[in-house]
Amino acid sequence: RSDVVVLCFSLANPNSLRHVKTMWYPEIKHFCPRTPIVLVGCQLDLRYADLDAVNRARRPLAKPIKPSDILPPERGHEVAQELGVPYYETSVVAQFGVKDVFDNAIRAALVSRRHLQFWKSHLRKMQRPLLQAPFLPPKPPPPLIQVPDAPPGLGGGPAALFQAPLCADVVFQLQGGHRVFAHRIYLATACSRFYDLFTLEGPPESLGQGDGTTRDLSSWGRGFLSLRWELVTDPVAGRERRMAVVAMDRGVRPEPLRAVLEYLYTGKLERPHGDLRQVGAVAELLEVFDLRMMVANELNQESFMNQEITKAFHVRRANRVKECLAKGVFADVVFRVDDGAVPAHKPLLIAGCDWMRAMFRGGFRESYADEVSLPGTNCACLRAVLDFLYTGVFTPTPDLDAMELLILTDRLCLPRLQALTEQYAVDELLRAFMQRVEIDEQVIIYLEMTQFHNARQLAAWCLHYICTNYNRVCRRF
Known part of the structure; x- marks a missing residue:
């Protein structure tokens, strides 16, 4: 029984x-x-x-x-x-x-034994089965911040910028009247020879000063004849711009030169195999030695070795771009923000941001102005945006305000940087929480601002925090 x-x-x-x-x-x-x-x-x-x-x-x-x-x-x-x-x-x-x-x-x-004579007195006070206390479900895991892949964008990146050189600031003059437009910042950050060339003589202070003055380069290096600054019509916008005109030696042909310059933009060798020897000759003449090695690997059917060369190219370029951003070298526009001014480079902005491309390409006043007003933000946020557009990497600094940066990324339509900023904000909140710093008020402020500025992932995280700590938050507010 x-x-x-x-x-x-x-x-x-x-x-x-x-x-x-x-x-x-x-x-x-x-x-x-x-x-x-x-x-x-x-x-x-x-x-x-x-x-x-x-x-x-x-x-x-x-x-x-x-x-x-x-x-x-x-x-x-x-x-x-x-x-x-x-x-x-x-x-x-x-x-x-x-x-x-x-x-x-x-x-x-x-x-059930109360009916037995022995247990009547002993089980008189025994309670019936009790009601069960309700189960407290475990806290759900916080929502993860999903960082989207970098979209190709309307600008199309450096390759499209080279094909349609908007805001070009250098033109290579070849024999036979051929001209090839490019951007100093791309060439100088990819090749030390071009960096030295464009730092020999900067642009004149005014349009009249320095125009027509030619610097002889025949003794400076092979392939280059002269350098001068003059007004040249932009091939895309149709507006006159001050450009560096570089006269090239007669041994430099248009198509091989374009192949070399395109490599300096993209870090890739994308040319038919028939003209590889000419490309290699021009690369050696202009001292683009990594491209010369890639051409040799292609000719020797060892193209698998080019992957390491491409990786080293992008690492070197990223470091030089950061240096140019920090020092303002080759800058062609200055952004005026609430607490100062930040020099920048139009070509890099156009290749990385559709908002910037529309501003500099259209008929807006900013497309030809040397200074652009950008109110409602600060230098730290703008430098973080520029660093991301230049290198594709988000590097937060101690003086960076995550909420201010979220507002700017929403304004510039940069969803990937916005997601990275949301992740940075969550990491900062969690770090403060682990250090026993009160974050309830900050979370509520973030929730209001993120809903207004389309930072939906951070808003979802803030709602999760408030829901899982509801009693404590209600006691305070």
Whole structure:
């Protein structure tokens, strides 16, 4: 004879609860009519678990659990009330309810013995099975900040900028009247020879000063004849701009030169194999030695070695671009912000940001102005944006305000930088939280601002924080 029967079913299997009513309860009542029964719903943790992760762990042996299979607490209570038995829910994983089941099963067994003469006096004060305290679900994991891939954008990057040289500031004059337009910042950061060339003589202070003055380069290096500054019509905008005119030696042909310059923009060798020897000759003449090595590898059918050359090219360029940004070398525009001025480079901005491309390409006043007013932001935020547009890497600084940067990224339509800034803001909040710094007020401020400036991922994180710490936040505010 049993003292008590614990009748279990799975909260993730509706059929098991159905069998409780149709199969197990009638059988127990048939063989043990006076034995108390305790109904127990098992696997309570699955009600709040990530079912996708659970199903991946159960494959391929078990049937996947669907969200519709999870039974709510009301279903178990309804069956228990219909059968007239106490009901409890348990989870071995969460260590919840197991002790309640055994304690109350003992109570049910002892109460059922009151009819015996020996136990009447001893069990007079024994309570019936108690109600179970509600289960406190575990805190859901915070939402992850998803950083999107870099979009190609309308600008198309450096390659498209070379094909349509908007805001060009250097033109190479070849024999036969051929002209090739380019940008000093791209050439100087990719090749030391061009960096030395463009730092020999800077642009004149005014349009009249220095125009027509020619510097002889025949003794300075092979391939170059002279350098002078003059007004040249922009091939894209059709407006006159001050450009460095570099006269080239007659041995430099247009197509090989364009191949060399395109490599200095992109770091890739994308030319037909038929003119590779001419490209290699011009690269050696202009001292672009890494391109000369790539051409040699292509001719020797060892192109797999070019991957390391390309990696080194981009690392070297990123370092030189950062140096030019810090020193303002080759800058052709100055942004006026609330707390100062920041020099910048139009070609790099056009290649990395559609907003900048539209501003400098259209008929706006900013397209030909040397200074552009950008109110509502500060130098630290703008430098962070420029550093990202130049190198593709977000590098936060100690004086950077995440909320101010989010406002600027929303203004400039930079979703990738916005996501990186949201991740930076979350990391800063978590770091302060781990140091026992009160962040409730900061989270509420962030929530209001992020909803206004389209930072939806950070807004979702702030809502999660407020919901999981609701009582503490309400006590303070």
